[in-house]
Amino acid sequence: MPPTPPTPDPGPGGAPDPGTETAAGRFLAAVNALDGAVDDWWDRSLRGRAGADRVFYAASEAANHSILWHGLGAAAAAARRRPGVALRVSGALAVESALVNGPVKWAFRRHRPRPDGPRPHRLRQPRTTSFPSGHASAAMVAAALLSRESMRRWWAPGVYGLAAIVALSRVHVRIHHASDVIAGAALGAALGAAARRLLR
Numbered sequence: 001m002p003p004t005p006p007t008p009d010p011g012p013g014g015a016p017d018p019g020t021e022t023a024a025g026r027f028l029a030a031v032n033a034l035d036g037a038v039d040d041w042w043d044r045s046l047r048g049r050a051g052a053d054r055v056f057y058a059a060s061e062a063a064n065h066s067i068l069w070h071g072l073g074a075a076a077a078a079a080r081r082r083p084g085v086a087l088r089v090s091g092a093l094a095v096e097s098a099l100v101n102g103p104v105k106w107a108f109r110r111h112r113p114r115p116d117g118p119r120p121h122r123l124r125q126p127r128t129t130s131f132p133s134g135h136a137s138a139a140m141v142a143a144a145l146l147s148r149e150s151m152r153r154w155w156a157p158g159v160y161g162l163a164a165i166v167a168l169s170r171v172h173v174r175i176h177h178a179s180d181v182i183a184g185a186a187l188g189a190a191l192g193a194a195a196r197r198l199l200r
Contacts, residue, residue: 031179038178039113042171048120055165056172057121063135063166064124066093069142072159076149089145092195096141097134100187105129113174123173133176136184137191139163144192145199 046052062068073089110131128134143163147156167185170176176184 035177035179038171039174047172050120052172053120056169057119057123059162059165060135060169060173060175061121061123063139063169066097066138066142068162068166069093069138069146072142072146076146076151079151080149085149088195088199089142092141092145092191092199093138095195096138096188096191099191100132100134100137100184101128104132104187105134108132110177110180113177115174119173123175126175130176131180131183132187133167133170133180133184135170135176136167136181137188139166140185140188141192141195144189144196148196 046056059068070086070090070093073086076089077083077086105128108131109129112126112130126134140163143159146159150156167181170181171178
């Protein structure tokens with residue numbers, strides 16, 4: 001007589017959870033585990049520390065509507081006396097925003113994290129869904145274009161470093177899950193590379 005197959009673990013309601021038996025279910029479970037682990041580490045290491053809170057909240061707020069990146073594009077254009085720099089950066093960001101905040105977010109409709117207490121600094125709450133992070137994708141698109149200007153040796157690494165701070169700030173302020181930021185950065189890097197080729 002063949003052995004009886006194991007019964008799936010019950011879900012929250014006491015019934016077996018068939019979703020965990022599929023490849024998609026296992027993938028989502030792994031993503032949720034990653035998000036939980038990153039959030040726990042952030043709580044223990046950075047969140048709630050005055051210096052980290054100031055830096056990440058300021059970066060997150062400055063990058064709302066890509067204002068930070070439009071400003072840097074204008075500064076680079078003025079420094080190099082090439083107004084086309086600002087137009088290219090702003091145009092690429094407009095395309096990125098329309099794509100990410102439109103069809104991509106609507107395809108996933110993921111809920112944003114829920115803060116477990118009052119925020120230490122002012123922060124705008126977005127109305128769009130969570131996946132992927134628009135701040136992260138916009139940061140990578142802007143960094144890809146701004147880094148081409150090479151006004152100083154520190155310019156390119158500085159722009160990418162700022163982009164990383166903006167992307168990570170969304171985890172710190174609990175507006176995005178870690179996987180949202182990873183996906184947004186990857187999508188932004190791809191869009192930035194495409195923009196560089198098209199605008200070469």
